[in-house]
Amino acid sequence: MSAVPRHPDPGGLPGPARGRDDHTAALPGPAPGLPGPEVLARVFLSRVLEPGDVTGGRWVRELGAVDTARRLREGTPPLPGVSDRRWAGLCARAARADPERDLAAAREAGVRFVCPGGGEWPAQLDDLADARPTGLWVRGRPSLRMWALRSVSLVGARACTEYGAHMAGTLAAGLAERGWVVVSGGAYGVDGAAHRGTLAGGGATVAVLACGVDRPYPRGHTGLITRIAQQGLVIGELPPGDHPTPNRFIVRNRVIAALTRGTVVVEAALRSGSLVTARAAQRLGRHTMGVPGPATSARSAGVHELLRGGATLVTDAAEVVELVGDIGELAPDRRGPVLPRDLLEPEARQILAALPARGAPSAADIARDARTTPDDAVARLYELRALGYVERHGDGWKLTRQAMISGRADPDAC
Structure with missing residues (x-):
């Protein structure tokens, strides 16, 4: 039985018989229909442009996805804002891009492509402006838009301590019990503990990958990511078969931050990538929270700096929900024992x-x-x-x- 968030209408995907617009493609199931030119152009751009490319995002905003794709295919004249060398590289990638092939591969893997403006597109991602994804590849049955409405990201160190893993799992399970969707990056350490804690609590979780959603990464989490795809959602910006790079992990974090109402950092060293997520959340006006650790722990030093910079200290799910939830969702008062x-x-x-x-x-x-x-x-x-x-x-x-x-x-x- 699939885990769903404990709030009304988890938003299962509509089947072809119920209709859809040109902003959703590669739906699993028979007779998916032909995608429109906007979808084909955005699938093409997801293969050509790197995630978070603000120059490419500006082209799409000013010219539209279809015209931007056409100009990249034709190769001349160059679009503004890039060097000749970079333009040549983009055109070389454009020459190899085949959106119909990518959609067919996605359909075979049970993956769909969701475009901005479509019924499943989470509008909060538009806050990324020109760094907004050209589209998202989604694996799993529920509606991404519906699940993102009541979601919290939970991130932290890959090489976490037992304390970090315990806190991540406990927080995630507590959020699941309160009907919140837990979003993380599918990585080792805190990410994996957050996903497992949510699933153990019978809740809903979303993994945002820095590679094609049809090829789980890290390899050691293949079973976990497969389970998330069966009971929740696995999403990413990169087309089927694409591989992760260090930079793709960093830019992926902006999607985690923008998708959710707030970000909780459980453990992070001073150079942790999870701090990139937290700072992106701060820039976007999202709630930013940190779980304190021992003052002597290098793996908590980044969290402590985040707290000194204005993030909110939280220790359990009730305190997280008090911050990101609706009016009246208050954490209980903390008091010592009554003598x-x-x-x-x-x-x-x-x-x-x-x-x-x-x-x-x-x-x-x-x-x-x-x-x-x-x-x-x-x-x-x-x-x-x-x-x-x-x-x-x-x-x-x-x-x-x-x-x-x-x-x-x-x-x-x-």
Whole structure:
């Protein structure tokens, strides 16, 4: 049974019989139909332009995807903003691009292509402006747009500690229980722990890859990414069969940041790629959160710098939801344990506080230290004796063992 987010209408994909516009292509299933020129142009551009190419994004915004693709195919005249060398490289890639072949490969792998403006396109990705993806390759049945409406990204170190893996899994499971979709990058470490924690909690998760969604990376996560595709969504900007590069991992992070309402960084060193995601979220006006770690841990140093720079400190899913959720989704108040002496009336607590740890002072001495009258002190002392806090020794009074133990239960309260 597929995991879905616990909120209304998880948004299963419409089948061909229910209709669709030209902004969705390569839907799994029979008779997918012919894609329109806009889809073909954007599939072509996903093969030619690198993800996050703002110059190419400006071309698409100013000329349109169809005309930009045509100019790249023809090769002349060059489009503005690039050197002759780079233009020649783009034209060489354009000569090898075959959008129909890419769509056929995607259909064979159960992958669809989603374009900006289509019914499944998450509008928040438009905040990336000219760095917006030309389109997204999506593997999995649910609607990306619907799932992204209530989503949080959870990222962190690949070489995380046991603490980092535990916190990522616990946070993810807690978010899943509250009906939130957890988005991460499918990598080792915190990413993998976040995906596994979500799936273990019966929730919904999305993996954003820096390669073609038909070839899971890293290889060691093939089983996990396959499971995510079966129960959730695997998405990416690169066409089928394309491979990851270091730069593609970095630019992929902007999609994770833009797609979600907020980003939580669990563990990160000072040069961690997950900080790129967090800073992108800050630039986009998304909530940015960090989970603190030991002050001596190099793997938490980046998170601590993020917190010093204005990110919000969170320690559990309730605190995350309080920040990114709707009005009224508040985390519970954090309080220490309630001690029996906390339930005493203020006058009785004042008398109890006046008794020393050793010795048996008289009621008059206790009254003086408590700044009250002897008669009031005697009345309160008998009340405290009935409750087991004090006992009488001749003309004096002393604390019982129960009072001594309860007084030590919270040594920081004084």
